[in-house]
Amino acid sequence: MAVRYEHIKTCKQTGARLGRLHTPHGIIETPIFMPVGTQATVKSLTPEDIKSTGAQVILSNTYHLYIRPGTEVIKKAGGLHKFMNWDMPILTDSGGYQVFSLGDLRRIEEEGVTFRSHLDGSKHFISPEDAIKIQNILGSDIIMAFDECTPYPADYQYAKKSMERTLRWAQRCKDAHTNTQNQALFGIVQGGMYDDLRVESAKETVKIGFPGYAIGGLSVGEPKELMYKALDAVVPHLPEDKARYLMGVGSIDALFEGVLRGIDMFDCVLQTRIARNGTAMTSSGKVVIKNAKYEMDFSPLDPECDCYTCKNFTKAYLRHLIKANEILGLRLLSSHNLHFTLKTMGNIRKAILEDRLADYKDEFFNKYRY
């Protein structure tokens, strides 16, 4: 079945969208947050653990999988779903972002990007066509066009040239993608922090025509106001009947702001990364569990949370695990942070359904302290 976005309703109070994304591996209720499983694993969690957080779709990274274990292994396994034993939807990025992040290790040309592996220095070349071919082998439900993630800051000329190349590559990706029945290829809007370039990128990407549109090149170091401004410029030019995905964004405030601006999908490593440093996201704000005040605190991490971690363990025990560098500690905090984020997204969906997202946002941040 082809991936299809179904618009259910628009919040009368805010204009936020409620929808469903139909995929070959199930329906994703939107707006949604996608946990990141970079190396074919959401760090420390089994597929069952991931599902228990409320996750409906995960993201995995094409660059990392291409480098290790390699496309051939995943092909022989029968695709990424079978390889990692995850039977729900998967979105893969194109590898572009990671390759560009290699800095001195890569060279961008019109044909594609030459780069060296961050693991062994071996030389590789990926064209837009290659990125699609690899993602076709991975078999993810949603695949991404190969784009250039314009860095921040970038001057106008660079951002324009980069955005135009991303457009040409988008067309090449679309032409290369034949497995449209089982995998939806999303286009990516770029344009740096320049509203006119963002608008042009949105319009031209929509002209090429995709079953979904991502907004890339944000949350790359710019002030959040610039990110919201870019969303305000882009979203009005995206079609109502297609999913909208804000790439690499997942802080709680940005999730609210994105949804309020009409975004349907988000992903971020934040939840699991801060967990590994011992930071939990709770209904009263961030909890830095190593803090001495939790040494004898035998209450749950978040009394309002019904996740496995909060139902079974105390702050004092979690603090002990994190201080002792015990894997169980980061595992329990990772699943809690994902659960908290996905629960909040569920509440956001409910608030949209009830036309009260602005009220819910106020209630949420009344309790949530940074």
Place this chain on the structure above:
Amino acid sequence: MAVRYEHIKTCKQTGARLGRLHTPHGIIETPIFMPVGTQATVKSLTPEDIKSTGAQVILSNTYHLYIRPGTEVIKKAGGLHKFMNWDMPILTDSGGYQVFSLGDLRRIEEEGVTFRSHLDGSKHFISPEDAIKIQNILGSDIIMAFDECTPYPADYQYAKKSMERTLRWAQRCKDAHTNTQNQALFGIVQGGMYDDLRVESAKETVKIGFPGYAIGGLSVGEPKELMYKALDAVVPHLPEDKARYLMGVGSIDALFEGVLRGIDMFDCVLQTRIARNGTAMTSSGKVVIKNAKYEMDFSPLDPECDCYTCKNFTKAYLRHLIKANEILGLRLLSSHNLHFTLKTMGNIRKAILEDRLADYKDEFFNKYRY
């Protein structure tokens, strides 16, 4: 209720014992292997995960808990069971072994041991009475006497003096232990590799009188033949109606040899330690999962195993996880190795019941290659 060993039957083919150890937190079927949860966590596993491996009792380390999070935290938590949310039996060691392992950081005197924390160098003193007091606070079902683990090699005079001190400390531990209704204090037989010292230690420890007896100071670097010889010397002097625990031993061959010599309980970090290096214990022997031959091997780790890891993941995926240093990899191998060991112990119990342990051992090692 007081801890009590119930002897069920002796294998007619071998003399191995089948029994039940009744504890305040449930019945332990013996012979049994105890997973080690050094820092109040069996590395990477939740209590539910541990139970799913077939574990009936876990071991935790008094020294580590005393150092971090500290006795006061566990006392305020209501004991170790509540602190780590484990409702089945716990055995704690006395801290002696770990303290003696500190080498230059400790000084042994008749009154007790002065040592420096391996974490921050802070100075501490633990007497036999202190070791009991700490374990009383931990609230473990089975606690161990404070002994000196005689190193290997040790000359006769040292081994004799050390064994005699352990006897005096055993009496002091027994005198200090008042919570006998809820916690069973086991004595520990020492004596190095000298049969006469081992026999004397066994007889004198039994004279003091404990609800269970451990054999310590083995698996400390000596050839396995010496360990088996020591068991042959000691076991005939231990009472039939009390549990027998071989400390720190858990390799598959030693489990068989110990049971054949009348041992009921074992513990070892081996299963989880080799898992973290990517080694799995399977019915055909050890599997070093990083080996290149598993790159495209989409069969389970052990086709005869019914654990979560083997039911859900392939060797190729596990290899990828371990090579990519992913926590999920060592978690899946840890739970598999514990499951494999505990399943084997279950088969050993069944074979004793059926008076065919020697046959089962032959069948097992016919397949199991080192």
